[in-house]
Amino acid sequence: MASIVGRPKKDGSCTYQVKWRESGDWQIERFGDEPSATTFKNLVEAHGNRWPYGWVRGEGFVEEEAIPGDVPFEVWATRYIDRLTGIEERTREDYHRDLRIHFALLRHTTLQGRTSPATIGNLTQDDVTDWVRAEEAGEPDPGAEGKWVRRPADPKSIANRHGLLYCIVQAAIDTTPQLRTTNCCKGTKLPRTDDHTVEEMTFLEREEYQRIAAEIADPGARALADWLIGTGMRWGEATALRVQDLKLNADRPTASVQRAWKKAKKGAPGGAFYLGPPKTKRARRLIALSPVQVALAREQVTGRAPEDFVFRAAMGGEWRHSNFYNRKWKPAVEEAVKKGLPKRPRIHDLRHTHVAWLIGANVPLPAIQLRLGHESIQTTVDRYGHLVRALDDDITAAVEAAMTAPTAAAAGGLRRVV
Template sequence: MASIVERPKKDGTTTFQVKWRLDGQWQTENFGDTDGATQFKNLVEAHGGKWPHGWVRGRGFVEPDEQPGDMPLITWANRYVSRLTGIDVRTREDYESEIRLHFQHIEHTTASGLTLPATICNLTQDDVTDWVRREQEGEQDPTDHKKWRRRPADPKSIRNRHGLLFCMVQAAVDATPQLRTTNCCKKTSLPRLDDHIDEEMTFLERDEYARVATEIKDPDARDLADWLVGTGMRWGEATAIQVRDLRLTADVPTVSVQRAWKKAKKGSPKAFYLGPPKTKKARRLVALTPAQVDMARRLTEGHPPEGFLFRAALGGAWRHANFYNRKWQPAVQAAVEKGLPKRPRIHDLRHTHVAWLIGANIPLPAIQARLGHESISTTVDRYGHLVRALDSEITAAVQAALGAQAPRHGRLRAVVNG
């Protein structure tokens, strides 16, 4: 039987030594905590008093598939993000934050049940699944179950973090020399995006939007809200439109989406800067209604080509926080107090725009182009459930099929004349 001996050190710390006899000789292994010592003691006893298979004294388990080039997962993740191209500084910082806050909780569990730090080579599908589950469940404070050490993550955040991990592991598969032969993230079962009670998107009926808009007393803020719901543009796109982007005298008046506001690097003098739109297809032309053309002419009169279409009180571009706190939120609150049954966000104006187009039987591919979605699947996944235009045709087809059922018994017989 193995035993654990506490050995105080001069610096005030304590080493926990596991001792047992093997072939008449004392064997020892030291640990810095009781949990590790107890876990190892149980492994020794489970192996009949022998060293656990794969354990190297002073190092721990060294797995057979350990190979040159292996490194801690966090080290690999940070190296991967530092070498990414085609992303802005703020996106890189966001990735680094995800690694620091969430990837540190990824662990590797050996076949014998021992938990080890994850490396880019020892990570398995089970390890990824265990991490996703921990992200989904969160971690409660053991001393107070009303508090959280880590709150449960929402399904979208988990999918985004898993997607980043997938790319990192794939980089190890594609590396030269190859560090992995397979991507252990491929078969992960992720939580459903609709696996919650609250609606992620809020859609406003026309009269519901009118109730909110009526409460926006600043005419410049009202113009911006009308533009957002009337074009479906993202906030960062609409507030970045400049006079030179408008084509108001064309046969079909349009506005060209060429730029968008981006969050600047932390510590930068300015919080935002103008950069390219979100994706390649986000660069697009958006057709304008006569009312929108009239608005654009009124707002751009006397302004230079680089002037912004929508301007705050001091003449600069709108900032989301200012618009939300001073214009949008008070208007929504006033409408709610008067009976509005919803609390829409600013981004819900984009969702509302789509709902109105679908209600008018506009095809999803046309909506995809107008919104600037990179893939039609994004449009279908997000808004496909709103498409009801063919309900009557579908039910009629089902009714026709059920109304002409084939005989349930007997064989088919040829019809013979005469």
Template sequence: MATIRKRERKDGSATYQVRWLQGGRGGTWESEPFGDEDSAEQFKKLVDAHGQQWPHGWIKGRGFVEPDTHPGDVPIADYATRYIDRLTGIEERTREDYHREVRLHFSVLKHTGPSGQQQPATICNLTQDDVTDWVRAEEAGERDPDDAEKWKRRPADPKSVANRHGLLFCIVQAAMDADPQLRTANCCKRTKLPRVDNHVQEEMTFLEREEYRRIAVEMTDPDARDLADWLVGTGMRWGEATALKVSDLNLTGERPSASIQRAWKKAKKGARGGAFYLGPPKTQKARRLLRLSPVQVDMARRLVTGLKPDDYVFRAAMGGAWRHANFYNRKWLPAVKAAVEKGLPKRPRLHDLRHTHVAWLIAARIPLPAIQNRLGHESIQTTVDRYGHLVQGLDDDIATAVEAVMGVPVPRSGLRQVV
């Protein structure tokens, strides 16, 4: 007869191990662990019913494994890895980020079969319920079984869950589009994801003009002050502004502008030594022509005087391009700290200058599509999702416009009375 041995963990939980002599007396000891006593009891009965043998169709450590539904079926992680390797039109650092997501998070995916037993997820057996269970597991995280105070896998925030689910959606879709076809439906299509805006703390910080001025006056390095003024005044990304060259500026004519054609990128580990290099902007629409104000034209003229066309507009002390870490730690953080000590109620990040630029444009009644073009967002939905809540200041204008149209009574003459 098979027996059940209970083993307690340090955190107070327990595992249940079913043990038996394979084939009875004279056989070798076999065992199978379970997380709850009921499952262990059910398996013990199966072993006894099979004459102290492994139950037919049961794979050690996996449970009852259903036969593959397709000859091309493979573990989901393997299929995802091949899919990412074949992607075109992406940077190598992005490819490495995708591979990391697969290694760390797709391993959590499990398939629960009709018998209720969990099995490794494959590209063919994955179901909508499996994806939902995975999303919930990502939200909850996983404690270290040996130390309840530590995390084996930390809870994921809603945005990270949505990004990983989006990658899985594309991978499953590729299985549907494959020849021969591996799937007939996308099990990620109807997943209900956690709300991205369901945060207690606001991710973005918006500065009033006076609040930005209080930080700026604490920046004693005039070159650093110029770069900060440019970032908040143009809304350019850090990698775009610091990659700007003299040849990118048009400071004459009626429409002076800056042409954004490149940005700093960080190579993945092992490539270029993990160093920064110049590449294309973040998206196709990030290649754009940015109109400059008279104040920005005056600044640019002052900065580029005597420089060559291939020189950077914004330069560090040694004449090279600024590095984010140096600027942030040596220029931005000290200025913010000094302003906070003098009463500034916010601690903005450097990227919040881009958010602040948008807030100022919205306050000036600039439409969101125009802001989308200025920021270089690929989709208007990105602009709406991030900054749409700031447009509430236009409610009075909208109400006035509606009243102007609807407040005029409709003439009654010439209308037929309906009885």
């Protein structure tokens, strides 16, 4: 609560101070008459014991010069997201959720320290930096120690949301007439996205995977796990594979990735998942199969129609990630851990392990990129480049050869460069 304190002057007049605490610090504003002080006190309390929006200390309400055509940020961002083309409705829904929850933290702060709601025209680079810091810090629950009103966002999530924010602001520059001339998201220093990447991945040795596989009693579930680690396919791709996608009798047997399971928009008819295109354009690909994978696939598709799924749950339907994880994968991992397995891999770690095995066999990263269906080689390098150690001997040998001069007999006595 704010309070009013009268301060008598030598001439017999009186000034009035409005005092309140904001974020633990005392805030004070002075007035020459009590009615003005009372009005301001009520404004402070109406704003949750904060400085009223638009109020500059010692000056009162000062309006900024209006930006022609300016609109609240939420209005512009909603318009932008609604008009995006080439995205799935689930993605559009995710963008709207980010707008409601995360972009609601955006505020505009003037050089005088006055804050106001964000508009598409008033956002500055400092405002974006303040938003990144708020995302990174989260908001602790003041009424419960160790709880959060809003948890700190991880670096990758912040980077993804910042990318969306960049596009929203850029659209205001590209529109006619322009609502902005510069993009306030340029030059933002974001948290490093690679700080936890290695820790989040779990790579299995062959013997470690076999210890988990031995605990999967369901033959169909075991076959799916073997396929995932043997092909590096994403879960949604492998479980969407149809019999007609396999070429098992060709000189070079392959599996064709043409579709993947997608999470449907909330409330959409037909269930929580649907079949759609793979994650990216490059995710449409042919995956070469080894003799072991060919034999595994033949066991699964014998007697099946072309449109049937290759991998099926016990009742004959398609696999769902939650069912496989909770009923097959997690119990097998827990049992293996009880028997000494030092890791707790996720299902997606089978894909990571597949890559680690390929790198260990000196398969080049561009070939791995094509097999995994990564849109960019940079994605492959960023995620798995730290595993490329098998070429260390070749690299050091090349450096040694370059730093060593020809023999004395061939080069007239030239010596080794040191």
